[in-house]
Amino acid sequence: MRDTDRMITDLVRDLRPVPRHALRDRFLLGLLPALAVSLLLMLAILGLRSDMPEALMLPVFWIKSAYNALIALVALWATYHLARPDGAEGGFFKMGAAIVLAMAIAAAVQLVTSPPEAYGELILGSSALHCPFLIFAFALPVFAGISWVLRKGAPANLRLTGFISGIAAGAAGAWVYSWFCTENGMPFVLTWYSVGILLVGALGALAGPRLLRW
Amino acid sequence: MTIAHSEDVLKALMLLSLDGDEAAYRRLLTTLRVLLVGYYTRRMGAATKADMEDLVQETLLSLHSRRATYDRDRPFTAWFFSIARYKLIDHHRSRGGRRLAETELGEELESGFSEEALTARLDVERLLDGLTPRQQELIRQVKLEGQSIADTADRVGQSESAVKVSIHRALKALGERMRGGS
Numbered sequence: 001m002r003d004t005d006r007m008i009t010d011l012v013r014d015l016r017p018v019p020r021h022a023l024r025d026r027f028l029l030g031l032l033p034a035l036a037v038s039l040l041l042m043l044a045i046l047g048l049r050s051d052m053p054e055a056l057m058l059p060v061f062w063i064k065s066a067y068n069a070l071i072a073l074v075a076l077w078a079t080y081h082l083a084r085p086d087g088a089e090g091g092f093f094k095m096g097a098a099i100v101l102a103m104a105i106a107a108a109v110q111l112v113t114s115p116p117e118a119y120g121e122l123i124l125g126s127s128a129l130h131c132p133f134l135i136f137a138f139a140l141p142v143f144a145g146i147s148w149v150l151r152k153g154a155p156a157n158l159r160l161t162g163f164i165s166g167i168a169a170g171a172a173g174a175w176v177y178s179w180f181c182t183e184n185g186m187p188f189v190l191t192w193y194s195v196g197i198l199l200v201g202a203l204g205a206l207a208g209p210r211l212l213r214w
Numbered sequence: 215m216t217i218a219h220s221e222d223v224l225k226a227l228m229l230l231s232l233d234g235d236e237a238a239y240r241r242l243l244t245t246l247r248v249l250l251v252g253y254y255t256r257r258m259g260a261a262t263k264a265d266m267e268d269l270v271q272e273t274l275l276s277l278h279s280r281r282a283t284y285d286r287d288r289p290f291t292a293w294f295f296s297i298a299r300y301k302l303i304d305h306h307r308s309r310g311g312r313r314l315a316e317t318e319l320g321e322e323l324e325s326g327f328s329e330e331a332l333t334a335r336l337d338v339e340r341l342l343d344g345l346t347p348r349q350q351e352l353i354r355q356v357k358l359e360g361q362s363i364a365d366t367a368d369r370v371g372q373s374e375s376a377v378k379v380s381i382h383r384a385l386k387a388l389g390e391r392m393r394g395g396s
Binding site: 004012014015022023026084154 | 236276278293
């Protein structure tokens, strides 16, 4: 009993004002530098794709970029809410499914309008085997950044928060990687990018309960 | 004597605390501590008093270190009892998870933290303020937490009859306060 009295006194003495947007600011502080590190690593190790000027004119390049960016934003939004003890994922799975579905439609359209000889190129490309692992690698700085934020947060569902924050980091890593990757197949992106993103999600789900405990 | 909207009162204290008001923060922590004892007592039947006190302290510490995660536009009690609930589940989990299912089932049944219950509890606490600390503790343990006279006597190191007399006197004082005060 007396211990608690003393503790309350200590806590009161330690009280400092908290800015209104403290949590949001902390997310920005953890995320933006991590994303910059990931981009710099990509530029230093891989470099932009060799046909960049032409690629910027291709719709598929921007669809690929948007697919990753949208998943990253939706997952990040959910993570931001899950960082509060009374927060929920707020429709993350529905929105994520809608984005994947839109991508599946784009992939189907591309396949239907292409000759069968092109299927190998569109689905497997030339980098199917290492694409998911490079995405995983470029996601790691972002994963570290988000975890740093969440460890100061108060998520109540650690596994779910770990999973969705992993998806956010994975999609951010995939977005970074998409500036290097020369694949133009939508089925390729739908398959191998998603595998890379899910790998980071799995890492988050596995590590979450230990990593994010408070 | 009644506090019409305890959520409002607690939230107002929290908002002042977030701006650095130490007096409000002390009031908030003291009130929440009492609420937590009730909350954990209802959910940890077999727990020792030390366990309970640990949990109360951990929860208040978490409120302190995680207070940036409170969204000023949302209810305070929902936020706070989410922390309490997390700490309770975490406590059971670290004990091997045996009572985890039970805890979650109990939460299910009692979900929708009742504002009337909170208000009533705050009223009681306000009444108890007029008693000596020893009397307050006895009333809390025996009358609010429902512990037996024998257990309580053991814990405070008095004879059963002394405990009974103390409680009788405390109740009498409370009765006078209520007749005079409201």
